[in-house]
Amino acid sequence: MPIAEAVGLVFSVKAHEAYYVPVPEKQDEATALIHEFKALLEADNKLWIGQNAKYDSTLMKWYGVDIKGPYFDTMIAHYLCEPDQRHKLDYLTEAYLDYKMVAIEELIGKGKTQLTMRNVKLEKVAEYAGEDADFTLQLKPILEKKLEEMEMTDLYQSIEVPLINVLRDMEFEGVRINPDFLADYSKELEKEILRVEQEVYREAGGPFNIASPKQVGEVLFERMKLPYKGKKSSTGQYVTDVDKLTEMAEEHAIIAKILEYRKFSKLKSTYVDALPTMINPKTGRVHSNFNQARAATGRLASDNPNLQNIPIRDEAGREIRKAFEPRSEDHILLSADYSQIELRLIAEISGDEAMLEAFLSGNDFHKATAAKVYNVPIEEVTADQRRNAKTVNFSITYGAGATNLSRQLGISRKDAKDLIDQYFVQFAGLKRYMDETVAFARSHGYVKTMLGRRRELRDINSRNALASSNAERVAINTPIQGTAADMIKVAMIHIHQAIKEQNLQSRMILQVHDELVFDVYKPELEVIKAIVQDKMPNAIPNLKVPIEVGIGVGNNWLEAH
DNA sequence: ATAGTCACG
DNA sequence: ACGTACGTGACTATA
Numbered sequence: 001m002p003i004a005e006a007v008g009l010v011f012s013v014k015a016h017e018a019y020y021v022p023v024p025e026k027q028d029e030a031t032a033l034i035h036e037f038k039a040l041l042e043a044d045n046k047l048w049i050g051q052n053a054k055y056d057s058t059l060m061k062w063y064g065v066d067i068k069g070p071y072f073d074t075m076i077a078h079y080l081c082e083p084d085q086r087h088k089l090d091y092l093t094e095a096y097l098d099y100k101m102v103a104i105e106e107l108i109g110k111g112k113t114q115l116t117m118r119n120v121k122l123e124k125v126a127e128y129a130g131e132d133a134d135f136t137l138q139l140k141p142i143l144e145k146k147l148e149e150m151e152m153t154d155l156y157q158s159i160e161v162p163l164i165n166v167l168r169d170m171e172f173e174g175v176r177i178n179p180d181f182l183a184d185y186s187k188e189l190e191k192e193i194l195r196v197e198q199e200v201y202r203e204a205g206g207p208f209n210i211a212s213p214k215q216v217g218e219v220l221f222e223r224m225k226l227p228y229k230g231k232k233s234s235t236g237q238y239v240t241d242v243d244k245l246t247e248m249a250e251e252h253a254i255i256a257k258i259l260e261y262r263k264f265s266k267l268k269s270t271y272v273d274a275l276p277t278m279i280n281p282k283t284g285r286v287h288s289n290f291n292q293a294r295a296a297t298g299r300l301a302s303d304n305p306n307l308q309n310i311p312i313r314d315e316a317g318r319e320i321r322k323a324f325e326p327r328s329e330d331h332i333l334l335s336a337d338y339s340q341i342e343l344r345l346i347a348e349i350s351g352d353e354a355m356l357e358a359f360l361s362g363n364d365f366h367k368a369t370a371a372k373v374y375n376v377p378i379e380e381v382t383a384d385q386r387r388n389a390k391t392v393n394f395s396i397t398y399g400a401g402a403t404n405l406s407r408q409l410g411i412s413r414k415d416a417k418d419l420i421d422q423y424f425v426q427f428a429g430l431k432r433y434m435d436e437t438v439a440f441a442r443s444h445g446y447v448k449t450m451l452g453r454r455r456e457l458r459d460i461n462s463r464n465a466l467a468s469s470n471a472e473r474v475a476i477n478t479p480i481q482g483t484a485a486d487m488i489k490v491a492m493i494h495i496h497q498a499i500k501e502q503n504l505q506s507r508m509i510l511q512v513h514d515e516l517v518f519d520v521y522k523p524e525l526e527v528i529k530a531i532v533q534d535k536m537p538n539a540i541p542n543l544k545v546p547i548e549v550g551i552g553v554g555n556n557w558l559e560a561h
Numbered sequence: 562a563t564a565g566t567c568a569c570g
Numbered sequence: 571a572c573g574t575a576c577g578t579g580a581c582t583a584t585a
Contacts, residue, residue, distance in 0.1 A: 212583055213565050233565075241566060266567060270580055295577060299570085306579045309569035317568075342570090400575040408575085469574070477576040481570090485577095513570045513577085 007117040010129040018130030077143035079293035166496040174285030179276035203254035298485035324557035335560040337515035339548040348545040352429030366390040372426040399473035441475040449482035490539035
C-alpha cells in the first residue's frame with residue numbers, strides 16, 4: 001500500500017441505481033478530483049455502506065481523505081453471521097440476492113495479458129463498479145437483520161465497526177524494517193545452508209533435493225534403509241516433519257542436519273529475503289494487511305506479509321526481530337502483551353474456584369497447577385513437574401486428549417490420562433464448564449464468546465465420531481480464543497481513541513493476538529505506558545480474574561519483547 | 562491447485 | 571482398541 005490507484009468512484013443510494021465518477025490518470029488531477037468529494041466523504045453524519053470498507057477507506061487515506069464513518073460493512077457483518085464461510089461480494093450476492101455477478105476476469109482477462117481497469121471501456125467499468133455498489137447497498141438490510149436476529153448488533157456496532165479505522169491507521173503507519181541488517185543475515189544463512197547441504201549429501205552418499213519432502217523420505221527410508229515407524233500420509237508419502245524426524249534423531253547424524261537445513265531455509269526464504277521486498281518504496285515501511293474477516297474464532301489474521309508469525313522461539317529465528325525498528329532516533333518500540341490470557345479467561349468463564357484462586361494468589365500459575373495435580377507443596381515442585389503442568393494447561397484450551405498429551409510430553413498414554421484425570425479433580429469447575437459447553441453446542445448448534453460472538457458447529461451432532469469430536473474441541477476452544485480476541489480488539493479501539501484525543505505522535509503498529517506493538521515518540525513514553533496499562537487490562541470490565549499486561553521497551557522488536 | 566512443512570499465538 | 575491437539579499464512583515441490 002498504496003495498494004492501488006483509484007480509477008473511479010462509485011456511489012449508490014438507492015437499489016438498482018449507481019453513479020460512477022471516473023478518476024483521471026494523472027495523479028495530481030486524480031487527487032484534485034477526489035478532493036472535490038472530501039467534505040462529503042469525511043462527513044460523520046452519513047452511514048457509509050461498503051464491502052470491505054477498510055480497503056476503500058485506506059485508498060482514500062493515501063489520497064489525503066480521512067473517512068470517519070460510521071460504516072456498515074457487509075463483509076464484516078457476514079463474517080459475524082457465518083464466520084466459517086467465505087465473505088466475498090460475489091458469494092454474498094449469489095447467496096442472498098440470488099444473482100451471479102460478472103467475474104472481474106471477464107473485464108480484464110487473467111494471467112499475463114491481464115489489463116488494468118483503466119484499459120477497460122468506461123461503459124463497462126461503470127456497469128461493473130455500479131453492480132458492486134448496488135449489491136452492497138442491497139445486502140445491507142439483509143445482513144443487518146441477520147445480525148439483529150443473532151444478537152450480534154452490539155458486538156458489530158461497538159467493536160467490529162470501530163475497529164475498521166483502527167486497523168486502517170495501523171496498516172497505514174506500517175513498520176520500519178532494516179534491509180541492510182537482513183541482507184547481512186541473508187549472507188550468513190546462505191553460508192550455513194551451503195555447509196549443511198554438503199554435510200547432508202556426504203551422509204546420504206550423494207546429492208538430492210533436501211527441499212523435497214518426497215526425496216527426503218526416499219533417501220532416508222529406502223536408500224539409507226533407516227527404520228520408518230508410523231503411518232504414511234494420505235498420499236502415501238513418508239512423513240518427515242519436525243516431530244517425526246526429532247523422534248528418530250538418534251538413528252543417524254543426517255537427521256539433525258536435515259532439520260538444520262530446513263530451519264535455515266525457512267528463515268531465509270520466508271523472512272530474511274522476503275521482508276525487504278515488501279518495503280513500500282514511497283514510505284520506506286512495511287504495510288501488512290490485517291484481515292478482520294478471516295479467522296473463524298474472531299482473531300485477526302495478517303498477510304502480505306504475515307507479521308504475526310515472525311520467529312521468536314528459536315535463537316537463529318529471533319535474530320530477525322532485530323530488523324524491526326522504531327521510525328527514527330526519536331522513537332522507541334514498546335511491546336505490551338497479555339500474560340496467559342487464555343488461561344485466565346478459562347478461569348473467568350468457567351468460574352472454577354481453584355483456578356481463580358491460583359491467579360488471584362499471584363503465584364506462578366504453572367507451578368501452582370503442578371503443586372495441585374502432583375499433590376506437593378508449591379516450593380517442592382520440580383522443573384519437570386512444572387513443564388508437564390504447563391503443557392497440560394496449554395492442551396486444555398484445545399480440548400486435547402491423553403494421546404496427544406502423552407506424545408507432547410513423551411510419557412505413556414496411561415500417565416497422561418492420570419495427569420488429565422488429576423487435573424480435572426483439582427479443577428472440577430473447569431471440567432463442568434467444558435461438559436456444559438459441549439452440551440450447549442449440541443442443543444443450540446453454536447457456541448459464543450463473552451461478548452456474544454458466535455460460531456456455528458455443523459458437525460457437533462454428526463454420527464461420524466471423528467467429525468463430532470473435532471467439533472467438540474472447537475466448541476471448547478472457540479469461546480476462549482474468541483473472548484481473548486474480543487478483549488484485545490476493545491483495547492485497541494480504546495488505545496487508538498486515547499492517542500487521537502491526546503494528539504499524540506506515537507502509533508500502534510502491530511497486533512499479534514495477545515500483544516500490541518507501538519512506535520513510541522520518546523517524550524510520550526510514560527503517557528503511552530499509562531494508556532496501555534489502563535486500557536488493556538480493563539478492556540472487559542468487572543472480571544473476577546486479574547488481567548496482567550507485561551510491557552517491554554527497546555530499539556528493536558527483540559529488545560522490546 | 563494441493564500437499565507437506567514450519568513460522569507464530 | 572484407538573485416537574485428534576485450536577487458530578492462522580508463506581514457501582517449495584509436485585501433479
